[in-house]
Every structure is written in structure tokens, then in C-alpha cells.
Amino acid sequence: IQTVALSPSATGITVVQNDGSTIGSDGTGQNRNYWADAARAPLPSTPPDAWCGAAVALRAEYLEAVGLLAPEFFLSYEDTDLSWRGTQAGWRYLFVPDAVVAHRHSAITGRGSALTDTLQTRNRLLMLARNAPLGPLARAAIRAELSALNQFRRAIGNRRPGAWPDFSLAIRRLRGLVGAARLLPWALRSRRAISRAITGAG
Numbered sequence: 001i002q003t004v005a006l007s008p009s010a011t012g013i014t015v016v017q018n019d020g021s022t023i024g025s026d027g028t029g030q031n032r033n034y035w036a037d038a039a040r041a042p043l044p045s046t047p048p049d050a051w052c053g054a055a056v057a058l059r060a061e062y063l064e065a066v067g068l069l070a071p072e073f074f075l076s077y078e079d080t081d082l083s084w085r086g087t088q089a090g091w092r093y094l095f096v097p098d099a100v101v102a103h104r105h106s107a108i109t110g111r112g113s114a115l116t117d118t119l120q121t122r123n124r125l126l127m128l129a130r131n132a133p134l135g136p137l138a139r140a141a142i143r144a145e146l147s148a149l150n151q152f153r154r155a156i157g158n159r160r161p162g163a164w165p166d167f168s169l170a171i172r173r174l175r176g177l178v179g180a181a182r183l184l185p186w187a188l189r190s191r192r193a194i195s196r197a198i199t200g201a202g
Contacts, residue, residue, distance in 0.1 A: 014038045017103055018055065020048025020095050021080065026140050027128040029080045048093050053079030055101035065089055067197075070130075070190070072183055075109065076116070077123035084131040088198050114172050121176025122183070129180075129187035130194060144180075148173035 019032040019041070029050060033041040053069070056079070066086045069078045083093070109116045121144060128137040151170035159165040 016041050018052035019044050019097075020093065021050040021052060021083070023049045023080065023084065025136060026143065027124050027132060027136060029077065029124075043097055044095055048095055049087070050080045050083030051093055052103075054103040055099075057099075062086060062091055066091065072186060073123045073126065074119065075123075076119040077127045081123075081127045081130060084127065085194060088131065088194070114168070117169070117172040118176045118179065121173050122179035125177075125180040126183055126187045129184060130191045141180075144173065144177055148177060 014037075016033040016036045016038050017031060018034070021029045021031055023029055031052070032044050032048065066082065066089050069082055071078075073081060086093075125137075125141060125144060128140050132140075148170055151173055152167060155165040155167045155170055
């Protein structure tokens with residue numbers, strides 16, 4: 001069951017944080033109706049690809065069959081990973097608009113913080129390594145590397161005369177890539193275990 005996660009905006013209007021999520025071809029999770037006015041946001045007409053961990057109710061049978069959240073992710077994409085595993089195992093998700101959860105988005109880490117950016121880069125790649133076909137995984141890894149290189153290039157191009165370039169965003173992306181590389185052996189081992197479990201269930 002998918003519930004609605006709401007966040008109060010700076011203007012005082014209650015806005016939608018998540019009406020369920022979609023998963024793009026590059027593995028990026030997208031919140032449906034993100035930051036739309038909760039009083040006017042259109043109700044999604046299709047089931048979500050994934051659910052938000054801040055607002056979900058799962059059957060015990062689901063967790064017994066699919067497993068729990070992987071602690072290796074820590075903070076980002078752990079819910080999308082478990083959603084994807086559930087979909088692969090044949091489960092489907094429902095959006096329930098009358099079930100409302102108040103949720104302050106990124107209240108602890110902060111939106112756009114260094115920790116958030118680093119973990120989102122790292123964990124998106126790990127999620128793909130565990131669940132996606134190898135083609136999308138390879139394309140996402142290449143795009144992530146090019147994005148990090150592009151951030152270095154932009155920092156040099158945008159620097160003020162006489163000032164040192166601001167490489168902070170580029171370093172965040174690079175740290176995310178390094179973190180993903182370190183955990184890649186775990187992701188590939190668990191990928192095989194996930195595949196065996198789905199094959200056995202079928």
C-alpha cells in the first residue's frame with residue numbers, strides 16, 4: 001500500500017513529497033507529483049514503480065519473500081532497491097490517496113547537502129548493479145563518470161579571476177563513484193542471490 005508523503009513548503013502550502021515513485025531508464029527514482037500543491041495535485045492513474053520508505057505499509061509475506069532493506073545503502077535508494085526486488089518477485093504496489101503521512105523531506109541531511117549528493121550517486125549505481133540489466137548499469141556508470149568530469153570542467157570554467165575553482169560538487173560525485181566501486185563486489189554477489197531467489201520462487 002502506498003501512502004502520500006507530504007512536506008510543508010516555505011510558503012505555508014502543504015505540498016506532495018511523494019505519490020509513489022517511477023524508476024527511469026537510468027535508474028533514477030522520481031517522486032510523482034513532487035512539490036505539487038497537495039490540494040490540487042492530480043491523482044496518479046497508474047500504480048507506482050516504487051514506494052517511499054517514509055510512507056508505506058508492507059505485508060509480512062512481502063518481507064519474508066523479498067527480504068529487508070539492505071543496510072549497505074544507508075539513507076538513499078534503499079527503499080527503491082527493495083521496491084525493485086519486490087517487482088521482480090511478482091509483487092505490485094497500490095497508491096492510497098486517503099492514507100496521508102506528514103514527512104519533512106531530508107530533514108536530517110538537508111536537501112542538496114554533500115552527504116545527500118554523494119550517497120545518491122553511490123546508491124543509485126549500487127541499486128542498478130543489484131537489479132538492472134547490464135546495459136542500463138553500464139550506461140548509468142558511464143554517465144556518472146562523465147558527470148563528475150563535467151563538474152570539474154565547469155568549476156574551472158566558472159572560477160573567478162585569481163580564485164581557486166570550486167570543486168565541491170565534482171568531489172561529491174567522485175566520492176559517490178569511489179563508494180560505488182568499493183561496494184560493487186557486494187552488489188554483484190547479492191545480484192546473483194536475488195536472481196536465484198526469484199528463479200526459485202518462480
